Amino acid sequence: MPEVRYLKAVNQALYDAMEVDDSVFVIGEDVAAAGGPFKATRGLLETFGPGRVYDAPIAEAVIAGVAVGAAMTGMRPVAEIMFMDFITLAMDQIVNQAAKARSMFGGQASLPLVIRAPHGGGLNAGPQHSQCLEAWFAHVPGLKVVCPANAADAYGLIRSAIDDPDPVIVVENKTLYAAKSELPDDPQAVPIGKAxxxxxxxxxxxxxxxxxxxxxxxxxxxxxxxxxxxxxxxxxxxxxxxxxxxxxxxxxxxxxxxxxxxxxxxxxxxxxxxxxxxxxxxxxxxxxxxxxxxxxxxxxxxxxxxxxxxxxxxxxxxxxxxxx
Amino acid sequence: MPIKSSSLQVLYRQMLLIRRAEERLQKLFADGDVPGFLHLSIGQEAVAVGISSVLGVADTVSSNHRGHGHALAKGVSLSGFFAEILGRADGVCRGRGGSMHVADLSIGMLGANGIVGAGMPITTGSALALKMKGAGNIAAVYFGDGALAEGVIHECFNLTSLWSLPVLFVCENNGWSEFSPTERQLATSLERLSAAFGIAFASVDGNDVVAVADQADKFVNQMRDMPSPRVIECQTTRIRGHFEGDPQDYRNKEEMSMMSERDPIARARSQLLAEGLSDVWFEQLHAEVDSEIDVALKLAKGSPEPTSDSLVADVYTPRLGVS
CATH class of the missing domain: 3.40.50.920 (Rossmann fold)
Structure with missing residues (x-):
């Protein structure tokens, strides 16, 4: 089985999901022309064009809000928050809006949105670029949270997250991005909730x-x-x-x-x-x-x-x- | 194409329905029959009705905590609306949202909101989706002047202008940010903010339903032809307090005494009388609207309170075939 970098598996999952479903789009800071700060979205702009891969301004609240509003209007947005620490600026849209919409509107709608957020230290990036904040989101009813440890799970959980009808926070550890592990030629979705x-x-x-x-x-x-x-x-x-x-x-x-x-x-x-x-x-x-x-x-x-x-x-x- | 209903008679009827529905809620609240908080839009009906008159079912709206009029004008079922605010199982949100969260996504009503300004980012996302779909639909967001000091307005003005997204920003400027006058909250004006981001702006008399409808019609037609944002600032009047039970001792007598002159429904009635409609027409219309409200309220009151077995339903979407 071929070994690939974790980052490549993330990229492959996004690519494959966008290929099979026109309603999937990617938004985030520097995700298009620059291919992402960690290059997770490299090549997506070239393949899918500027109508599906959006370089957002540095404005986390509206990035998350775009995901919420677009999901309410029939799309499957995948938003990237450059460092998980910056997600604090998007908390209202994630916690008060995305997480609650289905329940507080009486089950009228599902919000199929994904927020990818790199967490973790090891890069000497300091107090505002290293935090692991996943417990906050696990505490909020209506959100799902996944944190893959290897390439196959990164691929499989991102595919499941994009396919999921509810908001999913995908937490990726920055020190894993360059690590290589096995990814099958025909990688499969990994069900959310299974250890x-x-x-x-x-x-x-x-x-x-x-x-x-x-x-x-x-x-x-x-x-x-x-x-x-x-x-x-x-x-x-x-x-x-x-x-x-x-x-x-x-x-x-x-x-x-x-x-x-x-x-x-x-x-x-x-x-x-x-x-x-x-x-x-x-x-x-x-x-x-x-x-x-x-x-x-x-x-x-x-x-x-x-x-x-x-x-x-x-x-x-x-x-x-x-x-x- | 959107349903256009600019006839003043139709607009008057919709404003009256919202007014009478809220007056009934006011009484029910005073009697202790409405749980929680109640923020009435009495005095601001012309904005919701004027804007909605140029929107179709595929256009979306986001609203705020003072959103009853927005929901009813967009077409939310009257009985479902009442049942929701009374906290009943047959409410549009099954009693889980209440007054501040009335929504009907099937008709593009993306929800009232308990967080000031939060509808703006949601509407921005909805507008992006509508633009991607390419059918000429637009997204409108209602917010008060109290939301102008929120940070998200900067992000949303910037993004919608930068990406030419079809968002109609509708500010209901009633001069009050909860209990404080807006001049103590905002160092600039919405007009100057709009200009800073290159967004076309119009100020209208928000208590003149025809003025609101005409300006909305002009802007929305432009937006359908070529997606881009617009701002309408509607100068209006909050006749009631911030919430029901608010003694409003922060407002002066002079302002309170001017309210009846600015009442959008009284003004529309004068216009219709001048156009030759008779008192009998009004009497019949009022009876018809009251009867519609009676029927809806009876249905709502007959609906049971939600049972605890629905407590955790709909936190997540059930998935068939997925364990």
Whole structure:
């Protein structure tokens, strides 16, 4: 199976979705002529023309508003927010309008819109270009949130997001863009809400998503040396998330670590842990441990950011604690 | 093509229907039968009716918290409208939206809105979609002068001008941003803002339904031929408070006493009388409108309150064949 960069899979998903459905269009800052700040939309303008690929001014509220209004008027917009941090400027349209329209209008309409937003640190981009804000959106009824960890899932989840009748926030980790992984010649959609076991194991379940999947797999290799066999469960979708698969993994391992790059407090991990403390209580042989960033803004200096971002060693320590 | 109904008799009837419907809501609210907040558009009916007279079903509108007239003028069912505001299961939004969220997407009514200015970005997106479809339809957005200080107006004026999107920006300038006079809220004017973005602007007497309809007709015809934005500022009068129950002690007596002179319905009635219509015609029309409202209200009041089994319905779209 050919290996491609994550970014190429994103691009391929957008291309294929636009090819099969004329109502799909792309809007964002520098997505057309420049091919996107990270080149996720490279070549779309040349293929589909300026009537379907729109370079928007730096105006996030109206970019999101265009997606909402166009979705209400029969289109399938895909909006890009250049860095997830900038999504704060689009919050009214996403949270008060897109998320609520179907419910508050009594089910009259669906809003098939996608917002792609790169998150995460690792580029020394500082406090306003590095945040992982996915938990905010997972907290809002009416939104779906996905965070693919590899090329095949990036392709498959973006195709599902564009095909979905409801608003979907696609969160892409910037440090994954250049990473290569397998993408089949005939890639398939990946259903929203389904997790996957990235590495089976019997001792401890590590629930994670996005770029932390890679760290968890590295941790698994290190722990193997110690004779510890962890199961790495990649959520892929954060809202809805695959509670059933987490429970079934926990029922095999009886120990749980939840890891994400986002700030630990009040994060996605808190929801997973709370549910497992309820529906998974009888399966637990040890306290559940979370791994996440400290409660501080993402720092700039190399030394500080390296200390700030959770990595494989943090997961290793958490796993050891559950076994202690 | 849009349905054009500029006959003053038709416009008068629509204004009267909105006025009487809101007066009934006013009473129901006072009696404790309307949950939540109620923002009445009494005094501003000529704007909604004048603008809607040149719009067709495939044109879209977005509205705001003072949006009853906009919804009814666009053609939202009267009984569904009442049922929604009363919080009943047969409301157009099944009782989940209420007064600030009346919508009927099947007729291009993209919703009232509880967030000041939020209809502008939505309308901009709707206009882009309409332009992509290429059938000559336009998107209109109603907002008050209170929305002029919101940041999104800058983004929307810029984008619609830059991309030549067919948005009709309709400002209902009633001089009040909730409880504060607009001159304490805005350092410029809508005319100057429009000029800054190169958008054609017109100011009309928003209490003269024919003036509103004529200006809307002129602009909308231009927009259908060649998509691009337009701004109409309608000078109008908020006769009631910001919300029902607002004592309005921030308004002076002089302003309050001028209201009846500026009443758009009284003015249209004078015009019709001058054109030779009789008092009998008005009596018959009023009886007919009241009867229509009685029937709709009876239906609405007969509708049950929504049950808790519908609480989480429609948060997401059900998908057949997808687990």
């Amino acid at each position: 996957t076991i990235s590495r089976p194991g019997r001792d401890v379940t590590v629930v994670t998503y996005g770029a932390m999947v890679r760290e968890a797999l590295t941790a698994a290799d290190q722990l193997t040396i110690e004779g510890v066999d962890i199961e790495v469960l990649d959520l892929r979708s954060i809202q809805p998330w695959d509670e059933a698969m987490v429970v079934s993994s926990l029922a095999r391992t009886h120990r749980l670590v939840v890891a994400h790059e986002a700030v630990e407090a009040f994060g996605v991990g808190a929801e997973v842990v709370a549910r497992m403390a309820d529906v998974g209580f009888d399966e637990l042989d040890a306290p559940i441990i979370r791994v996440g960033a400290p409660f501080a803004p993402s720092p700039f200096a190399k030394s500080l950011e390296a200390a700030y971002r959770p990595d494989a060693s943090d997961i290793v320590r958490a796993v050891r604690r559950t076994l202690a």
